[in-house]
Amino acid sequence: MSGYCSNCGNALPPMARFCSSCGAVVSGAPPAGFPPFGFPPQAPRLVRPLFGRQFAGVCAGLAKAYGWDVATVRILAVVGGIFLCPVVEVLYVACWIGMPEEPIGEMQQPQQF
């Protein structure tokens, strides 16, 4: 998927996220769930999408930013909200406040969830 390092031209194995020769971050690499130390990655953009939200868009935004399944995130949020009350509720409100809405100009087409 990557091909060659854009920094030094070294050939890269498929799915490589860093160049083995110069250590440069390979652009277009698949997103990592957790960034390795020493390479501050571009953080996943946490925004609350305008489409595909059920309530405030926190679950949809988290799922979108980290590549998770939206339905799974919502089920975990609801189940966690029941059994871990009020931990999930507080986190949800904190995310609601902390996550900006998706900018109008970057709206994506409505998706079926």
Ligand SMILES: [Zn+2]
């Ligand atoms: Zn390189």
